[in-house]
Amino acid sequence: MKEFQCPSCRQPVLFEHVACANCGTPLVFDASCIDMRKLGLNQACRNREIIGCNWCVEAVDWYCRSCSLTRTTPDLGSTRNIMLWRRMEEAKRRLLYDLRRLQLPLVSRSGARVAFDILSDEANPILTGHLAGVITLNLAEADDVEREARRVAFREPYRTLLGHFRHEIGHFYWDLLVNGTAFQAPFRLIFGDETQDYQAAISSYYGRTDRSYDPRGFISEYATSHPWEDWAETFAHFLHIVATLDSLAGLPLSLDERARQTLTDPYFESDFEALLALWMPLSRGINELNRSLGMSDAYPFDISPAVKGKLHLVHMAISAFRDQRKLAA
Ligand SMILES: [Zn+2]
Ligand SMILES: [Zn+2]
Ligand SMILES: [Zn+2]
Structure with a gap:
């Protein structure tokens, strides 16, 4: 920011x-x-x-532009729900800020518009997910105790509202940036064949008894469930990186000329290596700052060479989409 x-x-x-x-x-x-x-x-x-x-x-x-995208609000009969919804909308505004900075549209090629259903699970269980532009979020995720309990239950190093928003929008942008574009073939090469049965892959993921996976190949365990989930996870991490670099730009640090150039607009940096060259020491630094305050790592992830390749594809797909739009305009 x-x-x-x-x-x-x-x-x-x-x-x-x-x-x-x-x-x-x-x-x-x-x-x-x-x-x-x-x-x-x-x-x-x-x-x-x-x-x-x-x-x-x-x-x-x-x-406003953000609130008007919320198609369904939770039951606002209790002050608790209002407080949780407030946190949801705060995280959502940060997501919309990212998308505005990236100049990515909120409408698909087929005309499907991004919309949000924020629902409380008092009556029925609510599953966080994406379908044709509509992103559903479970209000309970805004409750710190509930979210932390889920994080531990799912053995995740990181679980935040903003992370959910950045992940789910990644599914929407797969369709726009990859599906049927020149990036489809490279996507399959790097992320795997997405035509494999999605529901079966997700069911088998939750049914796994052996939870080990190769962390060199994936940014998170959940990314191993299906190539679409790997893309959504990687897309979320791309947003984590550019958004955090955007915040770095406001800090009174002495940086070299090349770094300052990247920080004038990390969302528009065309050189992927330049982004990563700043991100690697910064992520180590914010983790160390957090540890100094007795807190857990802010960014508990390793970017392996394979994951770096995946992030690079996200960066290329976003850049290519923007370039094509500029040409068409
Ligand atoms: Zn508003
Ligand atoms: Zn997903
Ligand atoms: Zn003032």
């Missing part, structure tokens, strides 16, 4: 702030220009009062 300043007093403000902590000016985030502005008349999103959404509305809309 790049650094934002209060438009009144120029003090730093956070992406989530509804008002400047220094001078109290009410703020809105304007996704069209990717900047913080003073809250103007009729600019507040309808969800501002309820869940602290600080994005502005456009023209006569009631909801």
Whole structure:
């Protein structure tokens, strides 16, 4: 996340702030220009009062660009659900910021639009997943205790709301960036044959008794379940990398000229090696910082040469898509 300043007093403000902590000016985030502005008349999103959404509305809309993508909200009868939904929408706005910076569209070639169903599992079990642009999330994942219990149960080193959003949107972009494009053949070579039965692969993954896998080939255990899941996991990691480098750009560090060039816009860096050259020491550094604070690693993953190849394909597919759009425009 790049650094934002209060438009009144120029003090730093956070992406989530509804008002400047220094001078109290009410703020809105304007996704069209990717900047913080003073809250103007009729600019507040309808969800501002309820869940602290600080994005502005456009023209006569009631909801901002982010909230308007939430097709189904959970049952808001309890203050707990409202608090959990607030966390969900916060994570979602970070995802939409990533996609805005990457200039990736929210509509597929067949016209399917990205939408979100955020559901509470009080009546029925809710499975997090993606289907034709619709991303379903289980509200319970926003509860720290529940999410941590699941993380341990699934033996995952990392489980976050933002991670869920970045993973699920990866499925949507597989269809846009890979399916039927020049990247289909390289995808099969690197990630495997995605035509293998998906449901059978997922069932067999959850039924495995031997949980060992080759970590040199995959970014996570779940990535071993099916090539689509491997892609979604890798896509999420690509977003983790560029988003965290975007935050690095705001820190008062002395960096060489090449690094500074990458950090002017990591989302648009055309040289994959340059991204990785910054990411490797940075990920070690944030882990060490976390350990110094008595916390677990912020990025508990190793990027092996094979995983690096997969990330590179994600980077190439995104870049090629953007180039084609520019040519078509
Ligand atoms: Zn201020
Ligand atoms: Zn909103
Ligand atoms: Zn998935």
